[in-house]
Amino acid sequence: MKAEEARAALGQETVRKLIRTAMQMRDRSYVPYSRFAVGAALLTADGTVYGGCNIENAAYTPTNCAERTAFFTAVAAGERHFRAIAIAGGPQGAEKLDFCPPCGVCRQVMMEFCDPEAFLIITARSTEEYRIHTLKAYLPDGFGPADLA
Helix, strand or coil: CCHHHHHHHHCHHHHHHHHHHHHHHHCCCECCCCCEEEEEEEEECCCCEEEEECECCCCCCCCECHHHHHHHHHHHCCCCCEEEEEEEEEECCCCCCECCCCCHHHHHHHHHHCCCCCCEEEEECCCCCEEEEEHHHHCCCCCCHHHHC
């Protein structure tokens, strides 16, 4: 499935549901240091949604992004096939969100499990203002499992 087909198959209502879930997850973030809260909603191939939030740590390195929290939770539940992820982020308590693309480490985790040409990344300020790109657009020459074959 290519990007255009993936976007069409996702549908507007699913996009909005994922954004709403990402915004709810953002409220659960633990961000006492950066005060930049991020939430994510990961859609599996069968329609299940897993949420994640960023979780900071005083030692900084153990901090985990919302996207990876969602992926790791889903994988721990036995999931391996994913369609899309919505990401909502911005300063803690802010009413206006930023477009918050995934960091490089999160992109690499996505590359492990997702078809870069079909997996969709939704960055959202609201359910009405969002952008949708493929993983390939964010990681054009990504390194994944196929490179080790």
